[in-house]
Amino acid sequence: MxxxxxxxxxxxxILREIKDRWSPRAFAPEPIDTKTLNTLFEAMRWASSSMNEQPWRVIYAHKGEEAHKKIVDALMPGNQIWAEQAPVLMVNLVKKTYTRNGAPNKSAHHDLGLAIGNLALQATAEGxxxxxxxGFHKTQLEELFDLPEDYEAVTVIALGYFGDPDQLPEALRNRELEERNRMPIDEFVHHGQFSR
Ligand SMILES: Cc1cc2nc3c(=O)[nH]c(=O)nc-3n(C[C@H](O)[C@H](O)[C@H](O)COP(=O)(O)O)c2cc1C
Structure with missing residues (x-):
């Protein structure tokens, strides 16, 4: 199923896309076409960022391409086992300094997260x-793609249309079917003062 x-x-x-998004490990083999991928990148593009620096960068590859294999090689074994089947793998990078003055950009990771949040919701809307x-070897990945000093690999994302959980090993299949859950609002929201 x-x-x-x-x-x-x-x-x-809340918004339908926020409610429905979840992190699958089983993907259908069907590729994602360029126009659809560009829709996801367009969603990233319009995220806000400190000083409008837009510090996010991505390297993506389709399954079967050399770069896809390189990304798989750098993943931790627990991720390799399912992520190698993903039709698209993407490395998310930040540029660590502001282009205008070379100062360290302390918001770079935050702003990459905003862009990926946009991508996640757009992807959900596209099915x-x-x-x-x-879980990947950062230095290995940075070396494999010959990243300049000013760039850092932050996360990897597997993308694809939803697949059959039965294609996964049993332990992962069970996790695939687990309910999503979160701490309640009052555990992380404080009115007026911080409390543990
Ligand atoms: C920055 C980040 C790193 C993550 N790393 C991994 C990972 O290495 N392997 C994995 O299976 N899931 C990973 N996840 C997925 C989370 O476990 C998942 O988002 C979380 O359990 C909530 O589930 P949901 O996305 O289905 O709501 C990561 C998620 C984020 C945002």
Whole structure:
């Protein structure tokens, strides 16, 4: 059974794409065409960023391309096992300094996150699943792509249309079917003062 949306049980009503987005590990083999990928990149483009620096950069590759293999090579084994089947893999980078004056950009990671948030919601609207990964060998990936000193690989994302969870090893299949859950609002929202 292919699961496209894993609707969050929200405390308040929110946008459909936020509710439905989840991180799949099973992908259909069908590729993502260039126009659809560009729609996702367009969504990234319009994220806000400190000083409008737009510090995000991406390197993407389709399954079967050399760069896709390179990205798989740099993933941790627990991610390799499922992510190598993803039709598209993408490395998300930041430029660490402001172009205008060379000063360190302390908002670069934050702003990449905003752009990826846009991409995630656009992908959900397009019926595409994405799974973000921090589990990769950073230095290896940066060397494989010969990144200049001023750039850092922050995350890798697997993208594709939703696949059949039965194609996954049992432990991963069970995780695929688990409900999404979150801490309640009052555990992270404080009115007027911080409390633990
Ligand atoms: C920065 C970041 C790094 C992550 N790294 C991994 C990873 O290496 N492997 C993995 O399977 N999932 C990874 N995830 C996915 C999270 O585990 C997942 O988003 C979280 O459990 C919430 O589930 P949901 O996205 O389905 O709502 C990562 C997510 C983020 C945002």
């Amino acid at each position: 292919i699961l496209e949306a894993k609707e969050a049980k929200t405390q308040y009503d 595409i699943g994405l799974h973000q990964m921090g």
